[in-house]
Amino acid sequence: xxxxxxxxxxxxxxxxxxxxxxxxxxxxxxxxxxxxxxxxxxxxxxxxxxxxxxxxxxxxxxxxxxxxxxxxxxxxxxxxxxxxxxxxxxxxxxxxxxxxxxxxxxxxxxxxxxxxxxxxxxxxxxxxxxxxxxxxxx
Numbered sequence: 001x002x003x004x005x006x007x008x009x010x011x012x013x014x015x016x017x018x019x020x021x022x023x024x025x026x027x028x029x030x031x032x033x034x035x036x037x038x039x040x041x042x043x044x045x046x047x048x049x050x051x052x053x054x055x056x057x058x059x060x061x062x063x064x065x066x067x068x069x070x071x072x073x074x075x076x077x078x079x080x081x082x083x084x085x086x087x088x089x090x091x092x093x094x095x096x097x098x099x100x101x102x103x104x105x106x107x108x109x110x111x112x113x114x115x116x117x118x119x120x121x122x123x124x125x126x127x128x129x130x131x132x133x134x135x136x137x138x
Contacts, residue, residue, distance in 0.1 A: 035084070035097050037062060037076040038104040045072040045095075052089040058082035062099050076101035 037043050050069035056062055061082040065073045086095040111118045120126040
């Protein structure tokens with residue numbers, strides 16, 4: 001009984017740590033070499049070195065704005081993946097990272113009616129995501 005309680009407490013501690021990490025990063029943590037940004041949200045990147053050039057592979061998916069020489073603001077514009085390359089004054093890559101722009105799953109509701117799917121974003125009121133709806137919208 002004592003061993004089972006200890007394992008349960010250990011699991012609870014791991015789950016709590018994961019929840020704290022997700023909360024601290026706003027759900028936009030880097031997963032397996034992919035930087036996640038939510039659609040229509042911004043993420044601030046603070047750098048150790050000044051940036052000279054900012055390159056976004058597909059500017060339709062994400063946008064990068066230079067706030068100052070050491071601060072980049074990355075904004076998710078459309079669902080998909082692209083990459084972000086930051087170069088210093090000598091042309092050396094400071095960052096070369098894949099970016100995934102996705103929906104904030106924590107605030108969505110999915111409705112299925114036969115083969116039709118509707119996704120609602122509920123922050124605070126529910127609104128339909130046209131880009132994420134399949135089938136007819138009857």
